[in-house]
Amino acid sequence: MTGDMTTERRCDFCHTEDDNLGELYVHGKYAAHYKCMLYSSGLYQVDESEQDDTFDDFGGGFATGLVIKEIKRGKRLVIIILKPFLYMCITI
Numbered sequence: 001m002t003g004d005m006t007t008e009r010r011c012d013f014c015h016t017e018d019d020n021l022g023e024l025y026v027h028g029k030y031a032a033h034y035k036c037m038l039y040s041s042g043l044y045q046v047d048e049s050e051q052d053d054t055f056d057d058f059g060g061g062f063a064t065g066l067v068i069k070e071i072k073r074g075k076r077l078v079i080i081i082l083k084p085f086l087y088m089c090i091t092i
């Protein structure tokens with residue numbers, strides 16, 4: 001393995017680099033796990049068929065504007081992994 005600078009990014013929701021939380025999407029200075037966005041109360045996925053030319057995909061079908069708004073809200077999403085495929089999410 002050679003040095004890879006991109007692995008330094010941490011998710012802006014859970015502040016970890018936990019691979020169990022899905023792919024880490026990086027958009028500009030923001031980064032978010034797929035599952036952190038999926039379980040964030042203020043976020044929803046936009047179906048590909050509903051995305052128009054102006055839709056800015058943060059990753060995984062989440063609108064960039066909404067993701068950044070949610071990150072800026074300063075909520076810290078904690079995802080507790082109870083078992084594989086069984087998660088509990090709380091915001092603190």
Ligand SMILES: [Zn+2]
Nearest residue numbers: 011014033036
């Ligand atoms: Zn995360």
